[in-house]
Structure formats: structure tokens, C-alpha cells
Amino acid sequence: MEKQTDNYQLILNKLDNKASLKQEIYRNTVDVFAAAKKALSKLASRLHQDYTVNNPSVEVSYKDTHQFEAELKFSGDMLLLSMHSNIFNFEEGHRIYSSTYIKSNPNLSYCGVIYIHNFLADSVKYNRLADEGTLVARILINKEKRFIVEGEGQLGFLYESFSEEEISEEVLTHIFELAILDCIDTDLLLPPYASVKDITLHQKQTTLAASGYPTGKRLGYLFKSEVQQNNNL
Incomplete structure (x- = not known):
């Protein structure tokens, strides 16, 4: 043993x-x-x-x-x-x-x-x-x-x-x-118009077509690239 x-x-x-x-x-x-x-x-x-x-x-x-x-x-x-x-x-x-x-x-x-x-x-x-x-x-x-x-x-x-x-x-x-x-x-708030007015064709054909605008109560709605940019700040 x-x-x-x-x-x-x-x-x-x-x-x-x-x-x-x-x-x-x-x-x-x-x-x-x-x-x-x-x-x-x-x-x-x-x-x-x-x-x-x-x-x-x-x-x-x-x-x-x-x-x-x-x-x-x-x-x-x-x-x-x-x-x-x-x-x-x-x-x-x-x-x-x-x-x-x-x-x-x-x-x-x-x-x-x-x-x-x-x-x-x-x-x-x-x-x-x-x-x-x-x-x-x-x-x-x-x-x-x-x-x-x-x-x-x-x-x-x-x-x-x-x-x-x-x-x-x-x-x-x-x-x-x-x-x-x-x-x-906690209401769903619109983001400033200027922050969402631009969109790439890739975003239109992929992100929006697949699931719509990425959305959350704290962020309103943002495009995928903008969500990533915010996460990197």
C-alpha cells in the first residue's frame, strides 16, 4: 500500500x-x-x-x-x-x-x-x-x-x-x-437617426436578412458592426 x-x-x-x-x-x-x-x-x-x-x-x-x-x-x-x-x-x-x-x-x-x-x-x-x-x-x-x-x-x-x-x-x-x-x-428607445442611417450592402444582405436589426432595451437598435464598435470602446 x-x-x-x-x-x-x-x-x-x-x-x-x-x-x-x-x-x-x-x-x-x-x-x-x-x-x-x-x-x-x-x-x-x-x-x-x-x-x-x-x-x-x-x-x-x-x-x-x-x-x-x-x-x-x-x-x-x-x-x-x-x-x-x-x-x-x-x-x-x-x-x-x-x-x-x-x-x-x-x-x-x-x-x-x-x-x-x-x-x-x-x-x-x-x-x-x-x-x-x-x-x-x-x-x-x-x-x-x-x-x-x-x-x-x-x-x-x-x-x-x-x-x-x-x-x-x-x-x-x-x-x-x-x-x-x-x-x-424600461422602454425600448430609438437611437439617434445619424447613428443608424448608414448601412453596407453586406449588412443588408446578411444581418438584416437573417435576423433583423440587433436590438436591446439598453441600446435601442444598432447594426452589427456598430454593436462590435461599441463593445470595443
């Missing part, structure tokens, strides 16, 4: 601690994501019953698209809910490390992540791959199923510290309601 070195024993110890910790957080995140899908589905049903039934021209629908993804369509907007399969920690110096909660057990800073993105519904419908979406919020869940939220508007400060209790379906519903309000309040 081979002799165990100090480094080998250290590997075993770290696997026992960190690998087990990450697996536990992953399972927690899967549980919370299932609850999030349920909350989003219920919210879609309520909106459909209370609004779409009376105004059929405005579609509200929920779709469970993937093990790690679901979507809520409401009028011209799409809320995309997705779960990352990996576990993360915060960067060194993050404010989270100053909390007594994390100081009591540094392992509590490790989190699974659930993302809430906003895309235009037409971006998904017409498969406009160049269109841009916006990260409205991300929900971070630790080994105790306690959570924080980073996001836009009220989601940027309401849940900025780890909760004192496990995340619940009621809290998830509140988060989704705020995310939907942010989407509705």
Missing part, C-alpha cells in the same frame, strides 16, 4: 470539506430553482387570469424550457430565469466578508446562482442572436438556503444582506414582481 504524503492527506481533507460543501450548495440551489419555477408559473397564471382574459391582445405565458431555464412572456418582454450549475465565492474585499454572519463561518459565503434576464420577446421569437438582454437580478443561495439579491431598482438594496431565514416561494414571487416592474418601466 502506498504511503500517504502530507499533500495527499491535504487533498483528501479539502475534498471532504470543500467538495462536499459545493455539492450541498448545488442541491440547495436546485431546490430553490424548482421553487422559483413554481412561483413564476403561479404568477403567470394569475396575470393571465386577471389581465389576459380581459385583454387577449396582451399575451402572458410561462414555459419550462430546460432543467436550468424557464421563461415568462408578458407582452413584448421576456423574463428568462436560469440557474448556473457551478458554485461561486465572492471576490476578495467584497463587503460580504465584513458581516458577522460570514465571519462566524467563512463557508457561508459560497453560493449557487439563479439569474433573471430581460430580453425582448421578439428576440426569442425570431431567434435574433445578436440582440442584447439585461441582467435584472441574480439570486445567490448558500449552504443554509439563505440568500442575497443583486439587481436593478429595488432589487439592488432590498435583499443586499444575507437573509435571516431560508428563501421561500413568497419571497421569490416578490422578487419576480419587482423584476417584471423593472422590465415594464
